[in-house]
Amino acid sequence: MTLEARGLIREIGGVRIVDDVSLRAPVGGVLGVLGPNGSGKSTLLRMLSGHLRPTAGDVHLDDRPLRAWHRRELARRVAIVEQFSATEEDLSVADVIDLGRIPHRPPWSGRNATDTDVVRAAAARTGVEDLLARRWHTLSGGEQQRVQLARAFAQEAGILLLDEPTNHLDIAAQLHILALARATPATVVVALHDLTLAGAFCDEILLLNRGRPVAAGTPSEVLTTEIIDAVYGIHALVDQSADGPHVRFRPPRVSW
Numbered sequence: 001m002t003l004e005a006r007g008l009i010r011e012i013g014g015v016r017i018v019d020d021v022s023l024r025a026p027v028g029g030v031l032g033v034l035g036p037n038g039s040g041k042s043t044l045l046r047m048l049s050g051h052l053r054p055t056a057g058d059v060h061l062d063d064r065p066l067r068a069w070h071r072r073e074l075a076r077r078v079a080i081v082e083q084f085s086a087t088e089e090d091l092s093v094a095d096v097i098d099l100g101r102i103p104h105r106p107p108w109s110g111r112n113a114t115d116t117d118v119v120r121a122a123a124a125r126t127g128v129e130d131l132l133a134r135r136w137h138t139l140s141g142g143e144q145q146r147v148q149l150a151r152a153f154a155q156e157a158g159i160l161l162l163d164e165p166t167n168h169l170d171i172a173a174q175l176h177i178l179a180l181a182r183a184t185p186a187t188v189v190v191a192l193h194d195l196t197l198a199g200a201f202c203d204e205i206l207l208l209n210r211g212r213p214v215a216a217g218t219p220s221e222v223l224t225t226e227i228i229d230a231v232y233g234i235h236a237l238v239d240q241s242a243d244g245p246h247v248r249f250r251p252p253r254v255s256w
């Protein structure tokens with residue numbers, strides 16, 4: 001599926017928190033959205049998902065504006081894992097993953113055999129198959145994150161929007177989840193903080209600063225010493241290698 005944004009703007013109280021962002025996610029590939037805290041990554045992802053209406057500009061899914069899609073059709077095509085995915089109700093892990101199946105079945109009908117298989121497969125992919133009977137609230141932060149990813153995979157959407165999916169995950173799990181995001185046939189847009197991980201797993205990167213797009217292109221085009229310095233105000237050493245740019249930092253001097 002194609003996902004394109006044209007001139008997206010989001011204003012809150014007269015302040016532009018996303019300021020004229022256009023993008024076209026590589027079909028079947030991974031677009032990384034990077035930027036300092038508060039640069040507008042989550043807000044952008046929420047507009048791409050249709051959860052948040054832009055103040056101006058448009059998002060197009062398969063060349064049709066999001067607002068022309070029926071909610072249910074959209075839910076079958078776009079899955080989002082937000083940074084703080086809270087589930088209020090006391091659900092089991094299997095039930096949380098099954099939330100991803102709801103758009104695929106008639107209203108008010110229960111889980112069928114296909115749903116059960118898809119939920120199990122998604123749980124296995126993200127390493128939570130042993131947790132299916134547990135209550136969601138009893139899980140650790142990293143386990144909850146994996147379950148939310150399983151829910152999104154179970155949705156079998158053509159577009160996968162992941163807001164810092166590596167939060168709470170140990171390094172092996174981070175690599176595993178990003179490798180899965182790369183392996184899925186879906187078009188993936190992922191907000192990340194780790195520049196080296198972004199360089200290794202993204203086909204393209206969009207770098208935001210204060211809501212504005214400041215660089216876009218391949219990881220080696222975007223992750224350069226000059227651009228990192230300009231956006232983050234730090235000195236980074238970038239080694240360009242076959243598996244993407246490796247970014248090294250020197251700890252800053254701070255006084256107490």
Ligand SMILES: Nc1ncnc2c1ncn2[C@@H]1O[C@H](COP(=O)(O)OP(=O)(O)OP(=O)(O)O)[C@@H](O)[C@H]1O
Nearest residue numbers: 012017035036037038039040041042043044083191
């Ligand atoms: N409802 C709101 N009211 C006021 N300000 C908001 C609101 N939502 C977001 N903002 C502000 O908009 C800016 C962008 O927020 P956003 O969460 O999109 O950034 P982000 O790049 O995802 O940040 P982080 O890396 O810290 O998760 C921030 O300064 C945030 O405080």
